[in-house]
Each structure stands twice: as structure tokens, then as C-alpha cells.
Amino acid sequence: MINIYFYRPIQFKVIMNPLRLILLVAITMLSACAQKQEKIEHPNIVWITSEDNSKHYLKLFDDNGIATPNIEALAEQGVIFDNAFSNAAVCSAARSTLISGIYGPRISSHYHRRLQQVPMPNNVEMYPAYLKQAGYYTTNCYKEDYNIIKSDTVWDSSSKKATWRNRKPGQPFFHVFNIMTTHESRVHFTQEDYETKKTNANPKDYSVQPNHPDTKLMKYTNAWYRDKIVQMDTEVGQVVDELKKDGLMDDTFIFYFSDHGGVLPGSKGYILETGLEVPMVVYIPEKYKHLVNIKAGTRNDGFVSFVDFGATLMNIAGIKIPEGIDGKPFLGKNISAKELSDRDETFSYSDRMDEKYDMVRGYRKGKYKYLRNFQPINYDGLMNNYRYKQLAYKEWSELNEAGKLNEVQSQFFNTKAPEALYDIEADPYETKNLANDPALKNKLVELRGLLTNKMETINDLSLYPEFYLIKNAFNNPAAFGKTHQADIKQYLSVANLALEDFKTAKNKIEKYLNSKDSWERYWAINACTSFGKQADQFVKNAIKISENDSELINRVKAAEFLGAIGNKNPVKVMTQALYDSKDPNEALLMLNSIVVMQDGFDYKFNLEKEKLATVYTEPQAVRRLDYLGVK
Incomplete structure (x- = not known):
């Protein structure tokens, strides 16, 4: 059977079978799509x-x-x-x-x-x-x-x-x-x-x-x-x-x-x-x-x-x-x-800045800004070589040392609270922490939850120390995060024990101080440091970790806690761990704690250069050693 069709765009009569018609329609449609694609504008x-x-x-x-x-x-x-x-x-x-x-x-x-x-x-x-x-x-x-x-x-x-x-x-x-x-x-x-x-x-x-x-x-x-x-x-x-x-x-x-x-x-x-x-x-x-x-x-x-x-x-x-x-x-x-x-809403983050370590996460929603200081002992004014090349920085620090700053101006040189809440419209320079304001309790909890969810969603890798990530994750960090998603979530929950009332948190902290997982111990001891003297019941646990933990950084962090609460001089433990480290990136993190103990708590270190061959392979660690007077 022969069918007759009129293909209007060509303006003359053609005779064809159904198969040819299908092919012609397909070609026409593809041509139209191609023309449409060509119309995509590229400014x-x-x-x-x-x-x-x-x-x-x-x-x-x-x-x-x-x-x-x-x-x-x-x-x-x-x-x-x-x-x-x-x-x-x-x-x-x-x-x-x-x-x-x-x-x-x-x-x-x-x-x-x-x-x-x-x-x-x-x-x-x-x-x-x-x-x-x-x-x-x-x-x-x-x-x-x-x-x-x-x-x-x-x-x-x-x-x-x-x-x-x-x-x-x-x-x-x-x-x-x-x-x-x-x-x-x-x-x-x-x-x-x-x-x-x-x-x-x-x-x-x-x-x-x-x-x-x-x-x-x-x-x-x-x-x-x-x-x-x-x-x-x-x-x-x-x-x-x-x-x-x-x-x-x-x-x-x-x-x-x-x-x-x-x-x-x-x-x-x-x-x-x-x-x-x-x-x-x-x-x-x-x-x-x-x-x-x-x-x-x-x-x-x-x-x-x-x-x-x-x-x-x-x-x-x-x-x-x-x-x-x-x-x-x-x-x-x-x-x-x-x-x-x-x-x-916006999400922000800060970790190591040159030789200075910290771990801070921020979440802003509307006029309210939430900050989570995971290691509040790392106060903002801690020595950072490049910052202090600015004369205004130097003067600010000198005035603080001389006791000539008011409460707001001196905050930069004090240990921080584990979390902070600011009303940016009323306080654009974030000078008044509202985290303990009863009227804003719901807002605090809301933003804390939003931040926690964001960190879990992206598999925030900073729940592991940087030196560990370099050795174990840097070939494919995103894949490592997916594989270790459950671990990251767990470490975050341990770290966030610092946000609970100590009476509520103490049993869980003790459990994780005795954990077989190195990074559960790491975050448990950081939680102790955040609580300060409230956590002095864990002195024995901390001494044990400082003396024989399988991770040298945990020994240093335990000594940091003991030094911060004035229980035990951290110099010997920190110095020996630094000498024993075979990883310059690990040593850089240790040096951060040493500077915190020296500048923030007046402990005196006398490091021996000949025992620091590993450390001297990392330029940013060398800055720390120069600052500490190691010649």
C-alpha cells in the first residue's frame, strides 16, 4: 500500500513509505535540537x-x-x-x-x-x-x-x-x-x-x-x-x-x-x-x-x-x-x-593557619552566628609568625601583657569557650558571647544542630589529626570520608561531650578515655581540657595516657590537659614525644601545644636541637623552633 504525505517545509508533494517518514521526522527533530543547542548563550x-x-x-x-x-x-x-x-x-x-x-x-x-x-x-x-x-x-x-x-x-x-x-x-x-x-x-x-x-x-x-x-x-x-x-x-x-x-x-x-x-x-x-x-x-x-x-x-x-x-x-x-x-x-x-x-545560611571553617593549629567551625543563620571551638585552649592570639609582622598586632599583644586592655580587647588572648553565639546585627564584631543567655537557648540548640548536621553530611575530615590524614587519606580524601563516615560521626559525638553539663558527660568521657580507638581517646582528652578543673577527677586517666599511649599526640594532649589545670608540669612528656616523633607533620602539631603551654601557662621548655632532626624537615615547624629559641 502506498501512502501519500505532504511535507510542508519543503513545499512540494513527496511520496514515501512509513519508514522513510519516521527517518525524516527524526532527522528534522535532531536538526531542531541542534539549532536549539546552538542558541545557548555563553556570555x-x-x-x-x-x-x-x-x-x-x-x-x-x-x-x-x-x-x-x-x-x-x-x-x-x-x-x-x-x-x-x-x-x-x-x-x-x-x-x-x-x-x-x-x-x-x-x-x-x-x-x-x-x-x-x-x-x-x-x-x-x-x-x-x-x-x-x-x-x-x-x-x-x-x-x-x-x-x-x-x-x-x-x-x-x-x-x-x-x-x-x-x-x-x-x-x-x-x-x-x-x-x-x-x-x-x-x-x-x-x-x-x-x-x-x-x-x-x-x-x-x-x-x-x-x-x-x-x-x-x-x-x-x-x-x-x-x-x-x-x-x-x-x-x-x-x-x-x-x-x-x-x-x-x-x-x-x-x-x-x-x-x-x-x-x-x-x-x-x-x-x-x-x-x-x-x-x-x-x-x-x-x-x-x-x-x-x-x-x-x-x-x-x-x-x-x-x-x-x-x-x-x-x-x-x-x-x-x-x-x-x-x-x-x-x-x-x-x-x-x-x-x-x-x-x-552559611557555613565556615578554620583549622591550621601556617604553624598555628586550631579547629573552629561556624554556622550563621540570619542575624545569629554560632561558633564551635573544638580546642578552645588554642586561643586566637597564640603566636603566629606572619600575623605578628604587623605593628598593630605587636602593640595589641604588648598592651595585653601590660594589662592595659579592657575585657573586650583582651578576649583575643584568652582561652575560648567551647561554643559561642553572637547577634551580628547588634554586635558585628562578635564581642558578646550569648551562648549562656537563657532567652536564646533554643537558637543556640538550633544552630548547634545545623552545624553538627553539616559536619556529618560532608564527613568533616578534621575529626582526624592532619598528620594522620596525610598518611592515610590524602590519596583520595573524599573517598576516605565516605568509607569512614560512621567513625567521623562517632568522633564528633565524643568531641561534643564538651558541650554537655559535666555531670552528664563525665561517665561517657571516662569510657572514651579508656577506649581502644586512638581518636576516641584523642577527643575525650580534648573534652577534659575544655572542662578544665571540672575534669580533675580524670587526672589518673590523663597521666596514664601521657605516659604510654600508643599515639604520641595523645600523650602530648594529655600532658596539655594536666598542665592547663596546674596538676603536672607537661614539659618532660611533651619534649620526649617531640624527640620520639618520626613525622614532621605530627611534630608541628605537638609544637603548637608546647607554645600554648609556654605562652599561655608559663611553662619553660629547653629543647635540644640535635634531637630534632625530624622536626627540621618541616619549614613551618622550624618557625616554631625559632620562636622557642632553639638555635
Whole structure:
């Protein structure tokens, strides 16, 4: 039987059998799909990233900030993000989250400086690789500073000379431009500078933070740094001028933001809002304004964080967001301004900062910020060589030693509470811990639960000491976390005994002090240290651990507890453990406890250089030894 069909697009009569018709329809549909695929729009995207400046320094975000006319000009045709956050408060940890879209503690990319780089999880790439696969020309000028192993699939060019101008004709591009002008090192001015150089910004025009001493030097440092902000803003303008020169402003999204907060004392390296909350403006090009559901010239108070940035770029560019990353987009056709504004949560983390160890996790929801200090004996002001190159840091410490600081200003040099709760709207510099306020008990419990859930969900690897992870997990940290998910959850529950009433917690602490699991013992002894003298009934347990535990670090931590409560001098145990260690990374952690005992509790150490051959193979440990006077 012969059927007659009319195929209208060709405009003449054809005769064919059903099979030929099916083939023709399929070809037509494929052609239509291909044409539709070709219509996917790939706008250019430029990131301008400044170093180490929180939003508190820019007048666009804070009355105590300085004017930045070039960034403000971008905002006129863009969106000001009033709640943009880095997830970490120091360069390599922050940038590792940024480039990967993965929370640092899930893959151990959050230690600064890295002792060893870690790989991305299986089947996941750094986000520029996906842009590159979609046809983008990807360039970075020029800082990377990743704690993650980078593949060749990420950048077409990453150097001081990297530019979008080397792309093929008509090729969309993604370009990162880094500005070092506001980096912490730029505040390492000398005493001579302080005495002879005037700042353009008037020191009297900027108030000193309530946690800082209101001194002439601190005021000068405020002004000096605001001069750097102005210089940085000029450099932002220079990048924009180059885009204008090339006629690219109508089809290029421009993101301006800082790589984390800082750089005045107590900001960079600490997950307070001054260390985390960054200035961010996104310029929306006229040609592609339909790709986002947010009006230019507006502000948005939704919470966005670095883990979301890669997903956002892919969403704008019409690229499918891969499974395996933690971030979610905050701009795109599928994101409404209201949905964005309703976002009010962010997660943050801090661990080793150069030679200084700590473990702090933060969770903010709305105006309330929760901090969990897992090792509160590691007070914030503990010696960190690079921090104390800044004259204002030195003065702050000297005034503390002289007893010339008030209660708020001296908090930086005191041991911390295991948990803290702050009302950021009322107390933006986090000076008043509300964790014991009965009226906020429910809020405390809520945020504590949100943080615990987040740490369990991502398999937070810091429940193991870093040196152990390097030896056992760094070939594939994400896989290690999945395999040891139950263990991590258990160690977190042991660590969180420090948050319970001691009478409730003591029987469980005793159980875990006697556990066969090394890291249950580790967290049980840390819980004892958090309780302080309340836990003195465990002195015998601690002495036993300090003398013969199978893990040298547990001996050190037990000695730390005994020294902190004044029961037993920790010097002999800590010194011998340091000599016995064959792992320089383990030794670095031990040295942290030694400095805590020396500076915080006045114990005297006399280390013998000839017994420290292993330690001297780790440069950051050498900094500790230099500070301790080992020659």
C-alpha cells in the first residue's frame, strides 16, 4: 500500500513509505535540537578579585569604610550583595573552596599552608574545566594558591600575562584578575614608615573596632589600609577600562569580590565576620540581562558563599552543573530575586593557619552566628609568625601583657569557650558571647544542630589529626570520608561531650578515655581540657595516657590537659614525644601545644636541637623552633 504525505517545509508533494517518514521526522527533530543547542548563550565572565579585605572597609557596605568610585560605578549597572561570604578566612583555604565548589573539610583542602596537596574527588573537576569544555577560553592572571592538585584541563592560560585577548575570534571567555594591593603584607609597614609617612586617609575619620585598643598606631593602620583600598579600586577601574576599550561591556558579567576578609588584627585567619564577609558587586551586561532575574542597580541581602560561585558561573553560561560539588547557583534564569533574598545560611571553617593549629567551625543563620571551638585552649592570639609582622598586632599583644586592655580587647588572648553565639546585627564584631543567655537557648540548640548536621553530611575530615590524614587519606580524601563516615560521626559525638553539663558527660568521657580507638581517646582528652578543673577527677586517666599511649599526640594532649589545670608540669612528656616523633607533620602539631603551654601557662621548655632532626624537615615547624629559641 502506498501512502501519500505532504511535507510542508519543503513545499512540494513527496511520496514515501512509513519508514522513510519516521527517518525524516527524526532527522528534522535532531536538526531542531541542534539549532536549539546552538542558541545557548555563553556570555563572557570576568572576576576581579582583591586580596584580604572585608566589606567593612568599603563605604559601599559600611559607614566606616572609604569610597571606591570604580566599584560603585559597577554597582550602578549591577547588584550589590550585602551578605557574601568566603567559607574560610585565609587565601589557600578560601581559594580552594572557590575553585572546587567543595567544602574544604570534605577533601582536606582547608589547611593553610598546605603540607601536601589533595586531589579532587573522583569524576569531579575544578569548575573552569567545565567552562572550557563548553567552548570558553579560560584565563587566570595570575594567583592560584590551591591546596588541590590542578589538572591541565582548567586554564588555557594562568600567568602574569594571561589575557582574554588571545582567544579565538568570537570565542566566549572567563577571565580572573587578581589584585595583590590589599594583601596582608601591604600592612607590614615599618616603624620608620609609621613615624615619617602620612596617609591620604585621615586616621581621625575612621573608628577603631571595639575589640581593638584605640591607639594612635591602630588609627594609623586603619587609615593606611584604607589607602590600599583606594589604590585597589583604581586597579579595578583599569581592568574595566580594558574591557571598555575592547567593546566588551555589553556582553560581559563582571564579578568584583575579595578572596576573604582581613586584614586588621584578628580578622584574616579567624572565622569572625571581619575574616569572612567580603564585598561583592556583580555587573550585569545589557545584552545578557535576561539571563538573571535580578535588576541592575539593586541590592540583595541573600546569603551567598564561595562554595556557590562555580555553580553560579555554570548556571549563567547554560552549562549543566555536575554532581559531586557542594555549591548551588545564586544567579541565573532559574533563580528569582526573592528566592535569593530568602537564603540566610552559611557555613565556615578554620583549622591550621601556617604553624598555628586550631579547629573552629561556624554556622550563621540570619542575624545569629554560632561558633564551635573544638580546642578552645588554642586561643586566637597564640603566636603566629606572619600575623605578628604587623605593628598593630605587636602593640595589641604588648598592651595585653601590660594589662592595659579592657575585657573586650583582651578576649583575643584568652582561652575560648567551647561554643559561642553572637547577634551580628547588634554586635558585628562578635564581642558578646550569648551562648549562656537563657532567652536564646533554643537558637543556640538550633544552630548547634545545623552545624553538627553539616559536619556529618560532608564527613568533616578534621575529626582526624592532619598528620594522620596525610598518611592515610590524602590519596583520595573524599573517598576516605565516605568509607569512614560512621567513625567521623562517632568522633564528633565524643568531641561534643564538651558541650554537655559535666555531670552528664563525665561517665561517657571516662569510657572514651579508656577506649581502644586512638581518636576516641584523642577527643575525650580534648573534652577534659575544655572542662578544665571540672575534669580533675580524670587526672589518673590523663597521666596514664601521657605516659604510654600508643599515639604520641595523645600523650602530648594529655600532658596539655594536666598542665592547663596546674596538676603536672607537661614539659618532660611533651619534649620526649617531640624527640620520639618520626613525622614532621605530627611534630608541628605537638609544637603548637608546647607554645600554648609556654605562652599561655608559663611553662619553660629547653629543647635540644640535635634531637630534632625530624622536626627540621618541616619549614613551618622550624618557625616554631625559632620562636622557642632553639638555635
